[in-house]
Amino acid sequence: QVQLVESGGGVVQPGGSLRLSCAASGFTFSSYGMHWVRQAPGKGLEWVAFIRYDGSNKYYADSVKGRFTISRDNSKNTLYLQMNSLRAEDTAVYYCAYGPRGFREIAYWGQGTLVTVSS
Amino acid sequence: SYVLTQPPSVSVAPGQTARITCGGNNIGSKSVHWYQQKPGQAPVLVVYDDSDRPSGIPERFSGSNSGNTATLTISRVEAGDEADYYCQVWDSSSDHYVFGTGTKVTVL
Numbered sequence: 112q113v114q115l116v117e118s119g120g121g122v123v124q125p126g127g128s129l130r131l132s133c134a135a136s137g138f139t140f141s142s143y144g145m146h147w148v149r150q151a152p153g154k155g156l157e158w159v160a161f162i163r164y165d166g167s168n169k170y171y172a173d174s175v176k177g178r179f180t181i182s183r184d185n186s187k188n189t190l191y192l193q194m195n196s197l198r199a200e201d202t203a204v205y206y207c208a209y210g211p212r213g214f215r216e217i218a219y220w221g222q223g224t225l226v227t228v229s230s
Numbered sequence: 231s232y233v234l235t236q237p238p239s240v241s242v243a244p245g246q247t248a249r250i251t252c253g254g255n256n257i258g259s260k261s262v263h264w265y266q267q268k269p270g271q272a273p274v275l276v277v278y279d280d281s282d283r284p285s286g287i288p289e290r291f292s293g294s295n296s297g298n299t300a301t302l303t304i305s306r307v308e309a310g311d312e313a314d315y316y317c318q319v320w321d322s323s324s325d326h327y328v329f330g331t332g333t334k335v336t337v338l
Contacts, residue, residue, distance in 0.1 A: 146327070148327075148329075155314075155316065155329060155330075155331055155332040156265070156267075156273065156316050156318075156329040156332070157329065158326065158327035158328070158329060161327065170325045170326065172326065173231065173326075206272060206273075214320040214322070215261065215263070215278070215279070215320065216261075216263035216275055216278035216279070216318070217263070217265075217273075217275065217318070217327075218275050218278075218284065220272040220273055220274075221272065222272055223272060
């Protein structure tokens with residue numbers, strides 16, 4: 112079955128950097144686009160970024176564009192999110208997710224990893 | 231940017247019907263998807279493409295979409311349906327995924 116396991120979360124100071132990883136299994140990772148979605152404590156879902164199956168195109172929410180970079184290594188079945196210039200408002204649980212039908216529904220979600228930006 | 235607006239909360243008695251709306255400009259022209267999220271858990275897809283259900287989702291969950299409003303309907307509500315619900319679309323004009331503001335469903 113599909114498994115998405117995020118790692119790399121933790122506490123980081125404002126202005127710092129962090130890289131999240133998502134290990135995928137149970138499906139042909141190299142055939143599907145992947146998302147990062149986040150949820151601040153007590154708040155709603157916010158889409159962060161999407162990368163096409165081959166990494167050829169990347170899309171970002173306005174709130175993270177220029178600071179975050181989504182990437183993937185299809186040889187390792189792993190998705191990444193490089194987060195730079197972190198702000199307090201980036202504090203959230205970050206979910207790795209995907210949907211088999213491209214720019215449609217998100218059918219599968221990981222359990223999330225918590226990022227806390229605080230001094 | 232495209233905005234999806236949901237009521238913050240909906241309360242419903244067990245066995246009754248809950249209706250959760252999702253408002254957006256000409257949302258009827260887009261495919262709407264709905265997610266259920268219980269505390270401390272990842273979201274779960276309950277309706278996709280306006281009205282289709284993934285396997286394993288009870289028939290009590292249904293959806294519709296027309297004009298400026300999409301609706302998720304939960305029939306014969308059970309205590310286990312208590313959760314937050316989010317609508318979502320892909321906005322092709324901005325190449326952004328957009329989530330609704332979320333609705334907390336409380337079973338009385």
